[in-house]
Amino acid sequence: MSLNFSYRHLYYFWVVAKEGGMARAAARLGMAVQTVSAQVRELERSLGHALLKPAGRGLVLTEAGRAAMRQADLIFQLGEELPATVRDAATTPGVRLAVGISAGLPKLVVRALMQPVLGEAQLRLRCHEAPFEELLADLALHRLDVVLADQAAPANANLKLYSHALGASGFAWYAPPSLQAAARRGFPQSLECVPVLLPTAQSVVRQRLDQWFEREGLRPMVVGEFDDSALLKTFGAGGLGVFLRPRWSMTN
Numbered sequence: 001m002s003l004n005f006s007y008r009h010l011y012y013f014w015v016v017a018k019e020g021g022m023a024r025a026a027a028r029l030g031m032a033v034q035t036v037s038a039q040v041r042e043l044e045r046s047l048g049h050a051l052l053k054p055a056g057r058g059l060v061l062t063e064a065g066r067a068a069m070r071q072a073d074l075i076f077q078l079g080e081e082l083p084a085t086v087r088d089a090a091t092t093p094g095v096r097l098a099v100g101i102s103a104g105l106p107k108l109v110v111r112a113l114m115q116p117v118l119g120e121a122q123l124r125l126r127c128h129e130a131p132f133e134e135l136l137a138d139l140a141l142h143r144l145d146v147v148l149a150d151q152a153a154p155a156n157a158n159l160k161l162y163s164h165a166l167g168a169s170g171f172a173w174y175a176p177p178s179l180q181a182a183a184r185r186g187f188p189q190s191l192e193c194v195p196v197l198l199p200t201a202q203s204v205v206r207q208r209l210d211q212w213f214e215r216e217g218l219r220p221m222v223v224g225e226f227d228d229s230a231l232l233k234t235f236g237a238g239g240l241g242v243f244l245r246p247r248w249s250m251t252n
Contacts, residue, residue: 006046010072013051017052017069021059022040040052095122096126113166150205169247173187179241179242189218192220195242197225197226199226
């Protein structure tokens with residue numbers, strides 16, 4: 001923890017930035033405007049940069065202020081979570097596991113990956129689904145214990161993250177009964193003639209699919225794109241279109 005500045009001063013700056021002015025911040029804090037202003041100036045002095053500048057009747061962040069605000073948001077968000085975290089730790093025994101699940105990862109795959117820990121006595125499991133980059137940020141801040149995703153974490157010397165391959169999967173195409181005959185006829189060229197459901201462009205699977213389409217010279221008739229794999233399967237099974245599903249197998 002840095003001792004070059006006061007976290008109390010940082011909190012006053014954070015409130016001023018949230019409220020957009022010294023007077024509103026002072027009212028929220030129940031303090032005199034002069035006191036709040038002096039605390040913010042002391043923070044600026046200790047950091048060596050101006051964090052706020054006048055704009056009309058209020059204040060706005062400088063470039064340095066925006067950088068400080070991003071850090072302050074993280075710090076005080078964690079601080080707000082502290083009482084609940086301590087209370088849960090003191091009152092609820094058991095093994096806690098916070099798992100981040102990359103959006104689009106098939107739920108049956110997640111269930112298979114987590115099967116070894118589900119028999120743990122007094123397991124308290126918390127699952128959070130979000131985009132991959134958001135999960136990595138939460139993992140770096142220790143809000144998550146592990147992230148399950150369909151891609152490895154990018155190399156970053158500033159983050160101590162480790163990627164391990166847990167399984168591999170091929171894919172198969174599925175079609176509702178009304179589309180099976182047309183989809184089989186001349187596959188994969190038939191994908192240009194039948195409605196197709198795909199993951200969104202942000203997913204790793206979609207990126208590899210697009211490469212395969214290009215190699216095969218295909219322009220599939222895409223009628224739906226989905227972030228959530230379970231939702232994609234539901235619409236596909238309901239007859240909206242042909243869709244792709246993994247054939248999962250665990251690695252050693």
